[in-house]
Amino acid sequence: MRGREEEQDAIIAALKPVVEGIVATLGSLCEVVVHDFRRPHRSVVALAGTVTGRTVGGSMSEIGVGLLARGDEAADELNYVTRTDSGKLVKSSTMLLRDSAGAVFGALCVNVDITAVNQAFALLGELAGVTDPVGAPTTTFGDDIGSVVDAIVDAHQLRQNKHWAELSRAERLELFRSLDDRGVFAVRGAAQQVAERLGISRASAYNYLARTRNRTEPGAPAPEGDPAPAHKGVQA
Structure with missing residues (x-):
């Protein structure tokens, strides 16, 4: 090593x-x-x-x-x-x-x-008489990884045109699945930051992530009665 x-x-x-x-x-x-x-x-x-x-x-x-x-x-x-x-x-x-x-x-x-x-x-x-506009996505460049994670979360909510409280259960799961696919949860502390950005508990964030992965994350908190979260490089 x-x-x-x-x-x-x-x-x-x-x-x-x-x-x-x-x-x-x-x-x-x-x-x-x-x-x-x-x-x-x-x-x-x-x-x-x-x-x-x-x-x-x-x-x-x-x-x-x-x-x-x-x-x-x-x-x-x-x-x-x-x-x-x-x-x-x-x-x-x-x-x-x-x-x-x-x-x-x-x-x-x-x-x-x-x-x-x-x-x-x-x-x-x-x-x-010819136009060819460039529709480039906005990317956050910053010295703080937190601002990058926040920007990714905000972009997903903007595409839904709804706040967290207005999302259906399926839409909430899709949000977490999309964030996971983008690599957000590979960043240390991202689960807590995503929870704060969405106005939910860290335990709830882990639970939604678990349901999108349908596996078990050892040692991660989850709401009472909900399954423990899944493991896929989540950095607490």
């Missing part, structure tokens, strides 16, 4: 000077980030550029949370477009870091601010 950790540390150390070189080559609209998935709450271990406004010691985005949950089965995410909370349109590629055993332990991410390019494209399209 120690040898594997040393190998992973060496790979990350080798990449740290690379981020500056990539940004120097591609310019001020580029940002390059090295993530260490072994510490999701402060996964940013190297960064150059200012596209997303994060700093070293910051957390991963929704994309990173999903990759973390998929573990070694995850695959690179290339050339995807998202929009930041501030409105920037960002084209990104997230390339996973694997050790010699194939274990995923981090990622090298390249983010390019294409806002101006998209605006120019839209203007040229209007002049030519």
Whole structure:
């Protein structure tokens, strides 16, 4: 185990000077980030550029949370477009870091601010009588993993156009199933945070999660009369 950790540390150390070189080559609209998935709450271990406004010691985005949950089965995410909370349109590629055993332990991410390019494209399209708007999903980039988890929960509720109290039982189960699929519960403390965001008890959150998985989580609290929650990498 120690040898594997040393190998992973060496790979990350080798990449740290690379981020500056990539940004120097591609310019001020580029940002390059090295993530260490072994510490999701402060996964940013190297960064150059200012596209997303994060700093070293910051957390991963929704994309990173999903990759973390998929573990070694995850695959690179290339050339995807998202929009930041501030409105920037960002084209990104997230390339996973694997050790010699194939274990995923981090990622090298390249983010390019294409806002101006998209605006120019839209203007040229209007002049030519052709429009091709980009409907990119909004992604939360922040130094606090809590803000990322909150954003994922809020986005799911907005899609339902209902508050928690207005959701049917089936809709509540679907919400938890969707959050689980997005990797939310792979983040330490996420179950408590999701419960607080929805205005329910931690025990109720575990119970809904258990019912979506239909298995048993050892040691997790559950409401009286309800089954114990399921285990799938839940970080209490």
